[in-house]
Amino acid sequence: MKAMLMKEFGGPDALSYEEIDTPAVGPDDVLVEVHAVSINRTFDIYLRENTYAYTPDLPHILGVDPSGVIVEVGEKVTDRKVGDRVFCSLFVPTTRSNPYMAIPGLGPVDFLGVTIWGGNAQYVRTVASRTVPIPNNLTFHEATVIGRHLGTAVNQVENVLGVSGDDMVLVMGATGGLGAACIQVAKWAGATVIAAAGSDDRVEATLGLGADYGINYRSQDLTEEVLKLTDGKGVTGVCDSVADPATFNQVIHSMARGATLVTAGNASGTADVPLSVRRLYLYMLKIVGEPREAPGGLEEAFVRAGKGGVKVLIDQVMPLSQAADAHRRVESREGTGKVVLDPTLD
Numbered sequence: 001m002k003a004m005l006m007k008e009f010g011g012p013d014a015l016s017y018e019e020i021d022t023p024a025v026g027p028d029d030v031l032v033e034v035h036a037v038s039i040n041r042t043f044d045i046y047l048r049e050n051t052y053a054y055t056p057d058l059p060h061i062l063g064v065d066p067s068g069v070i071v072e073v074g075e076k077v078t079d080r081k082v083g084d085r086v087f088c089s090l091f092v093p094t095t096r097s098n099p100y101m102a103i104p105g106l107g108p109v110d111f112l113g114v115t116i117w118g119g120n121a122q123y124v125r126t127v128a129s130r131t132v133p134i135p136n137n138l139t140f141h142e143a144t145v146i147g148r149h150l151g152t153a154v155n156q157v158e159n160v161l162g163v164s165g166d167d168m169v170l171v172m173g174a175t176g177g178l179g180a181a182c183i184q185v186a187k188w189a190g191a192t193v194i195a196a197a198g199s200d201d202r203v204e205a206t207l208g209l210g211a212d213y214g215i216n217y218r219s220q221d222l223t224e225e226v227l228k229l230t231d232g233k234g235v236t237g238v239c240d241s242v243a244d245p246a247t248f249n250q251v252i253h254s255m256a257r258g259a260t261l262v263t264a265g266n267a268s269g270t271a272d273v274p275l276s277v278r279r280l281y282l283y284m285l286k287i288v289g290e291p292r293e294a295p296g297g298l299e300e301a302f303v304r305a306g307k308g309g310v311k312v313l314i315d316q317v318m319p320l321s322q323a324a325d326a327h328r329r330v331e332s333r334e335g336t337g338k339v340v341l342d343p344t345l346d
């Protein structure tokens, strides 16, 4: 099969489009012909640069969220068949003695595309039980973005923030994969959503996702704008997985008394941000880390998406052979929405 191999760490040219052996399936596995896999800043760009928290063995194949068609099933697999359209979960149960992480409901796991080879290839092998059927109303490209982000967004907005119709929620990096999903989950719960992004185009795009108000945090004073929109009270919930040192304290000062901020990451690439501890304790604020789906959350995300109405922002779809250009596009931060690779376009 054709695969995009990462043979060294470095810039986009560290990726090399090569012919390699197609993986053999084990008894519990399926082999999936990949039709879509997205570029994620942390798991693709930072992993390629070797600035992520985990260093993979080389050569490595990136790609954490492949969608495609099952072309082979292992001998013990009974609930998947050749021809099924599936999304492959990031979390793959492992029996390795030094697993990367344990996930509630799954136990020790490998991360597809991070600790084991992922979906930047014509075919990807994974455990059948970690594939989820894609509803007919979704394209593979949409399924990849939904599978990657919606389950985490539901967990953050519904389970951590516990959002209801009385809430006003601020979403930072609101056209990012996670931010775009958080806007929609908060709207389903009836909340008023203030979406914040770094360009006027991107702010405009958030309104198309259902946000009630948009703020450009590069050209406007974020705190001042949020306080104007909330009658001086501040928002009751925040989704901020950007962690930009330039905006983090502005976010903290935009929060109402007792409000909660939930984070899954630091898309800014900066691990440490300034924090007004005085504001934190005087306003009894909470900051919660939650980067995961709830148990069963991925399956639930596809059930909801199957009912229609989930919007996905896609910047570009590119052939797998152009992965280096796709990485450059994501690094440029010029587009709005996800960059998706489709190996069937090669």
Ligand SMILES: NC(=O)c1ccc[n+]([C@@H]2O[C@H](COP(=O)([O-])OP(=O)(O)OC[C@H]3O[C@@H](n4cnc5c(N)ncnc54)[C@H](OP(=O)(O)O)[C@@H]3O)[C@@H](O)[C@H]2O)c1
Binding pocket: 040, 041, 042, 043, 148, 149, 150, 152, 153, 172, 173, 174, 175, 176, 177, 178, 179, 196, 197, 198, 199, 202, 241, 242, 244, 264, 265, 266, 267, 268, 269, 291, 292, 333
């Ligand atoms: N399922 C999930 O989605 C999930 C799960 C676990 C962890 N995470 C983590 O959550 C974070 C957000 O994920 P994501 O997929 O939404 O990321 P993303 O698509 O790259 O979006 C992040 C947003 O951050 C903003 N941003 C501000 N400063 C930035 C900078 N210096 N560099 C890059 N972006 C910057 C960008 O918006 P503007 O350009 O408009 O400012 C961008 O739209 C990542 O760290 C990811 O690893 C996500």
